[in-house]
Amino acid sequence: MATASPLAASEAAGPGTMGDVRRSNLALVLGRIAYAPAGVHPSRAQVASATGLTKASVSSLVLDLLDAGVIREVGLSQQGRGRPGVGLELNSARAVLGMEINVDYISAGVTDLTGNLLALETQERDNRPAAEGTVLAALARLAAKVRAEAAGSGVQVLGGGLAVPGLVDAAASRVLTAPNLGWSDVDLDLDALLPDTPLGVSLFNEANAAALAEVRHRPSGSSTFLFVSGEVGVGGGLVIGGELFTGPEGHAGEVGHVVVEPDGLPCSCGGAGCLETVAGQDAIFVAAGIDAEARTRSQSMAVLVQALQSGVPSALSSVERAGRYLGVALASTARVVNIGAVVLGGHFAVIDPWLREPLLASLEKHAPGRLPPDQVTASTLGQAGALLGAAGSVVRSLIDAPHLLQQ
Amino acid sequence: MATASPLAASEAAGPGTMGDVRRSNLALVLGRIAYAPAGVHPSRAQVASATGLTKASVSSLVLDLLDAGVIREVGLSQQGRGRPGVGLELNSARAVLGMEINVDYISAGVTDLTGNLLALETQERDNRPAAEGTVLAALARLAAKVRAEAAGSGVQVLGGGLAVPGLVDAAASRVLTAPNLGWSDVDLDLDALLPDTPLGVSLFNEANAAALAEVRHRPSGSSTFLFVSGEVGVGGGLVIGGELFTGPEGHAGEVGHVVVEPDGLPCSCGGAGCLETVAGQDAIFVAAGIDAEARTRSQSMAVLVQALQSGVPSALSSVERAGRYLGVALASTARVVNIGAVVLGGHFAVIDPWLREPLLASLEKHAPGRLPPDQVTASTLGQAGALLGAAGSVVRSLIDAPHLLQQ
DNA sequence: GGTAATAGTTTATTGCCTAAACTATATGAG
DNA sequence: CTCATATAGTTTAGGCAATAAACTATTACC
Numbered sequence: 001m002a003t004a005s006p007l008a009a010s011e012a013a014g015p016g017t018m019g020d021v022r023r024s025n026l027a028l029v030l031g032r033i034a035y036a037p038a039g040v041h042p043s044r045a046q047v048a049s050a051t052g053l054t055k056a057s058v059s060s061l062v063l064d065l066l067d068a069g070v071i072r073e074v075g076l077s078q079q080g081r082g083r084p085g086v087g088l089e090l091n092s093a094r095a096v097l098g099m100e101i102n103v104d105y106i107s108a109g110v111t112d113l114t115g116n117l118l119a120l121e122t123q124e125r126d127n128r129p130a131a132e133g134t135v136l137a138a139l140a141r142l143a144a145k146v147r148a149e150a151a152g153s154g155v156q157v158l159g160g161g162l163a164v165p166g167l168v169d170a171a172a173s174r175v176l177t178a179p180n181l182g183w184s185d186v187d188l189d190l191d192a193l194l195p196d197t198p199l200g201v202s203l204f205n206e207a208n209a210a211a212l213a214e215v216r217h218r219p220s221g222s223s224t225f226l227f228v229s230g231e232v233g234v235g236g237g238l239v240i241g242g243e244l245f246t247g248p249e250g251h252a253g254e255v256g257h258v259v260v261e262p263d264g265l266p267c268s269c270g271g272a273g274c275l276e277t278v279a280g281q282d283a284i285f286v287a288a289g290i291d292a293e294a295r296t297r298s299q300s301m302a303v304l305v306q307a308l309q310s311g312v313p314s315a316l317s318s319v320e321r322a323g324r325y326l327g328v329a330l331a332s333t334a335r336v337v338n339i340g341a342v343v344l345g346g347h348f349a350v351i352d353p354w355l356r357e358p359l360l361a362s363l364e365k366h367a368p369g370r371l372p373p374d375q376v377t378a379s380t381l382g383q384a385g386a387l388l389g390a391a392g393s394v395v396r397s398l399i400d401a402p403h404l405l406q407q
Numbered sequence: 408m409a410t411a412s413p414l415a416a417s418e419a420a421g422p423g424t425m426g427d428v429r430r431s432n433l434a435l436v437l438g439r440i441a442y443a444p445a446g447v448h449p450s451r452a453q454v455a456s457a458t459g460l461t462k463a464s465v466s467s468l469v470l471d472l473l474d475a476g477v478i479r480e481v482g483l484s485q486q487g488r489g490r491p492g493v494g495l496e497l498n499s500a501r502a503v504l505g506m507e508i509n510v511d512y513i514s515a516g517v518t519d520l521t522g523n524l525l526a527l528e529t530q531e532r533d534n535r536p537a538a539e540g541t542v543l544a545a546l547a548r549l550a551a552k553v554r555a556e557a558a559g560s561g562v563q564v565l566g567g568g569l570a571v572p573g574l575v576d577a578a579a580s581r582v583l584t585a586p587n588l589g590w591s592d593v594d595l596d597l598d599a600l601l602p603d604t605p606l607g608v609s610l611f612n613e614a615n616a617a618a619l620a621e622v623r624h625r626p627s628g629s630s631t632f633l634f635v636s637g638e639v640g641v642g643g644g645l646v647i648g649g650e651l652f653t654g655p656e657g658h659a660g661e662v663g664h665v666v667v668e669p670d671g672l673p674c675s676c677g678g679a680g681c682l683e684t685v686a687g688q689d690a691i692f693v694a695a696g697i698d699a700e701a702r703t704r705s706q707s708m709a710v711l712v713q714a715l716q717s718g719v720p721s722a723l724s725s726v727e728r729a730g731r732y733l734g735v736a737l738a739s740t741a742r743v744v745n746i747g748a749v750v751l752g753g754h755f756a757v758i759d760p761w762l763r764e765p766l767l768a769s770l771e772k773h774a775p776g777r778l779p780p781d782q783v784t785a786s787t788l789g790q791a792g793a794l795l796g797a798a799g800s801v802v803r804s805l806i807d808a809p810h811l812l813q814q
Numbered sequence: 815g816g817t818a819a820t821a822g823t824t825t826a827t828t829g830c831c832t833a834a835a836c837t838a839t840a841t842g843a844g
Numbered sequence: 845c846t847c848a849t850a851t852a853g854t855t856t857a858g859g860c861a862a863t864a865a866a867c868t869a870t871t872a873c874c
Binding site for chain 1: 869870
């Protein structure tokens with residue numbers, strides 16, 4: 001009897017203790033406060049009846065959250081006969097820092113706990129030739145700057161998140177491989193990036209972070225979708241019920257390497273016929289006849305958009321082909337992971353007007369009814385997505401585990 | 408992913424209570440006993456040091472489990488100086504019933520809590536023309552028979568699981584659609600199938616159940632893999648860390664509709680170029696020149712195997728093509744869900760000797776290094792897989808929630 | 815100003831775990 | 845054979861977190 005222990009995951013976890021109950025209920029209460037509709041500030045009594053906890057327990061839990069500084073009381077809210085309740089909301093004097101390292105730029109921004117962007121700094125620089133130490137040092141300066149800005153208006157930064165365009169081992173603060181940066185097995189000193197915060201700095205894959213940003217910031221409501229990130233490579237993030245599905249090894253959602261043409265071109269991954277070989281930025285530039293070598297990436301993209309607007313045939317057919325094959329890959333992915341909505345990011349969002357029609361036609365051909373047109377949307381966050389997602393993810397992990405702020 | 412706390416399950420709905428701690432620790436202790444290596448019967452003290460609970464707590468928890476009848480004590484195990492411990496093991500006088508309804512047969516079997524098959528009855532019958540009530544009545548008789556057999560040897564059946572070849576809503580005991588049975592939106596009276604058990608009867612998709620059976624019964628150790636079920640259609644089950652990943656709507660793993668040839672044939676799903684159009688049973692029969700209309704499905708499969716053994720070119724090329732495209736689909740799937748092992752079931756297991764080589768070559772071409780040959784295995788469970796998986800899944804849910812047996 | 819209604823706190827109780835002392839049962843040395 | 849040592853399992857006291865119910869606080873309405 002092969003006993004592959006299904007406990008493997010929880011094996012590390014110790015016994016359940018009463019402290020777990022406390023932590024679980026702290027998160028339950030904080031979640032009610034944090035995820036209340038905008039402008040609504042529930043009282044202790046409302047939280048109690050919504051969660052099923054007693055008023056006494058909620059009072060005690062709320063006291064802890066107030067002590068930790070995660071929430072604060074707002075003006076009384078009278079709405080009926082009796083004593084008015086005291087409204088509770090996330091403490092807007094607390095914030096997190098989002099950061100991004102990409103090929104052409106670095107950026108750092110501060111958001112409060114509800115996701116509002118309070119400060120943002122972007123610095124254009126070619127990060128490919130530089131050693132990672134140099135890049136991190138420049139980013140640390142940028143981070144210090146926005147942090148000081150926030151501090152100036154009385155806002156305390158609790159922690160941060162860094163998004164990089166590559167596969168990461170978040171637990172080990174390690175970039176496994178970031179081909180476009182030329183990084184491979186790089187250990188990052190994240191604490192140096194943002195010293196002396198209670199929560200520290202977490203590491204994210206850029207596509208995953210951008211995917212998570214959509215959960216909070218996109219107009220439509222559903223929090224289950226596939227985010228497709230078009231950069232030099234084609235990445236993805238699978239969000240299910242607001243949570244990232246990362247797969248057993250943490251790298252799920254790699255839509256870029258779905259095979260769309262069995263006899264297609266070789267891919268950088270060693271495979272052949274991957275989506276990336278027809279819909280990655282370089283592939284689109286080549287097919288459109290744009291010399292990307294001579295320009296920066298954002299310049300090339302501008303040239304492409306210009307060409308599309310002018311109706312240059314090679315550009316149009318290049319994007320048409322990318323859309324068609326993107327549809328093939330998304331049709332397959334929708335079936336495998338049973339998803340009914342897609343958000344296009346990166347260059348796919350930029351060229352969405354031209355990409356959209358062939359994409360929808362291809363989806364209808366290969367998975368009719370699965371991904372209806374109104375469920376295929378383009379991200380509106382642009383470059384800021386990864387940064388917002390990294391910051392938002394730190395906020396989210398705080399809301400899920402507020403005890404991290406207690407000492 | 409907020410799976411930090413062992414109580415994470417309760418975080419979703421109601422408040423965390425002290426009873427949750429008890430339940431969580433009951434499952435922790437029972438898991439240690441249930442998933443110990445075969446022949447090893449840990450003592451209370453060993454469970455305590457393995458789980459981190461105190462000896463006092465373990466004693467109390469074990470008492471509850473003994474009262475519920477889930478476990479029992481076995482002979483003393485002396486192994487050193489001091490007082491010998493009392494071994495603990497799953498109670499082999501308790502069992503669960505697995506059942507399956509398929510196109511050509513119904514079956515029912517009893518397994519003890521460690522997965523050993525104690526009794527099995529299969530009845531060949533064509534279930535397509537019959538109303539579901541007739542089929543269920545026949546299955547109820549079969550179930551009563553094996554249950555009586557078990558009772559005769561002093562074994563009590565605690566609950567059961569039923570696998571059907573179609574999409575199911577397990578919570579509602581409802582078969583949404585089972586095309587090969589001709590069922591659509593059918594509510595099943597599962598309790599009538601197996602009356603008066605403490606755990607009742609649960610409903611499963613056949614491919615998912617078969618996938619779960621592999622977790623316990625396949626030789627290799629890993630409990631993270633994609634199970635590919637080759638039947639009339641091509642289904643699948645995605646198992647991650649021993650748990651089924653069903654996706655947001657419960658139907659993930661549909662590998663059969665990954666697009667492997669953008670310009671391919673139309674598929675029954677309304678799409679085009681799906682894997683099923685080249686690797687489903689019918690597609691293989693047609694390409695091999697076998698007239699499936701004139702035979703039952705199992706007869707056609709026997710003819711195919713015969714032809715393969717004789718080296719009939721059309722049969723060989725048909726299977727070669729199926730293997731090649733299966734490789735394309737699995738390469739894509741491996742990337743999207745980040746999986747490193749595959750188990751072939753259904754007809755893929757039967758024709759594995761001929762399928763294997765083109766499949767591996769195709770995998771190496773499209774996803775080099777991702778699914779190495781030793782991680783691509785064929786199921787050895789055959790027809791019994793679904794039944795064993797359904798039963799095993801009931802056992803597993805019992806081990807995860809032993810308090811269900813307390814009153 | 816009194817009553818009803820609602821918000822929030824205080825107090826007593828219960829459940830579950832831990833720590834530490836205690837009992838039980840084995841091995842091995844003299 | 846007896847005693848020291850070691851390990852298994854139980855008993856007892858204590859702490860923490862939630863609940864229930866009584867209590868205080870603050871408002872609206874008559």
